[in-house]
Amino acid sequence: MYKLPPRNLIYQDVLNQILTLIKNGEWIAGDRIPTETELSKIFQVSRNSIREALKILEHLKIISSKAGSGTHVLEESFQNIQMLELVDTLRQKSTYESLMDTRLIIEPELAYRAALKANEKDIKKLENIIIVSINQINDEEYFTPTVGFSFHMELAKIADNEIIWKFLESITLELLSLRKVIMNKHNKEDLLKELDEHKEIFGFIKSNNPEQAKIAMYNHLKKAQNHLTDYEN
């Protein structure tokens, strides 16, 4: 026997329909949309279901409801629908390959910038992160697949762009949630190799050599990619 497809929930249906109305420009930024009671008549569902859909749209900052004055489409609705699509893409297209490729686009440039901008305090902090990593790897009591994470993130912080920093954090944490990354770091030897590459990048940052830092970062990420490919073959 085949399973029936799960029945659509009403609030999700309403949500999608309203979203489509706004996307299609039938309800435009600034417009006041029908009242909850009117919507419940239009869609032939209860006011509760309407409200659940509206509360979601409100949280997405696409609409705004106020007692007395009704519900309006926000001026920023277009941008926030874009955000929604960005999140959808991020969820659907996140594979090991695509995420590593994304890092490959961003991180070499961040290394370049870090080599230009790093001050003494930044250098100290990076140095400390490397020392902690060494200890973590030698202290084999626990397994540490996230051992290199803080080095990459600190480097992004030095590059001094909060948007890219947060974006890279999402990308990298998503990557860590995939099993494949852990395959890449299942023995001490591999972890130490990775650490050596971090040391090399750090050296170029410390000596203010942006071009070399960038190349070293590119090669570092490429190796991780190739290393995994080896395993799979």
Add this chain to the structure above:
Amino acid sequence: MYKLPPRNLIYQDVLNQILTLIKNGEWIAGDRIPTETELSKIFQVSRNSIREALKILEHLKIISSKAGSGTHVLEESFQNIQMLELVDTLRQKSTYESLMDTRLIIEPELAYRAALKANEKDIKKLENIIIVSINQINDEEYFTPTVGFSFHMELAKIADNEIIWKFLESITLELLSLRKVIMNKHNKEDLLKELDEHKEIFGFIKSNNPEQAKIAMYNHLKKAQNHLTDYEN
């Protein structure tokens, strides 16, 4: 008289409290959380208000509710909370300066890749976009601040990374919604200069010269930044 700060909405309060419980690890992925009726007793609010909060968390893919089996914290809750924070950062930190800086990190590398990967069809498409732009600029009937948009996006498409492509789209559309970008393109002369730079980048892509394409893109974006600074002084 001073206005009282708007009273917190109950569903938002509940939402934040539940989110905090999950962030703090008190409710962990896989856990079944209290029933709606229990929650309404715990928080001392109606079941409707609980549901409005839960529906938002469900849409964020942090929890999942099913009739009969209750509400559970999803395995991907951690990543999706990250997504939430990414969107918050994107909303809060998006200024002309930070967004242009973000493009400056990403787009030169995309130009580099485009010069490596572009096939004949891609070249044709880019060429066509430039021709359309020329016509749009000469056809002064309407003002076209988005005239350069499709060139940049097509280039990102050729670079062949959907995540970065969508990310750049969000960034760029957000940028276009800021008034400042339009200041940058208020006369025909400026638009034609911009177009010339596009032609230059295109030339390097067509002749498979990644290094030059990258440099040209970098300079192109830098000029836009500087141009605006001139206006402000």
Add this chain to the structure above:
DNA sequence: AAGTATTTGTCCGTATGTATC
């Protein structure tokens, strides 16, 4: 395997606070 209990899904009615004219 069948029936009962539990839990979310959906609906309705009502009272209250708030904005607008």
Add this chain to the structure above:
DNA sequence: GGATACATACGGACAAATACT
């Protein structure tokens, strides 16, 4: 300031899906 229209919030009821015994 009074009347009206609206969202906010509550409680109760039953249906539908799942779990449990």
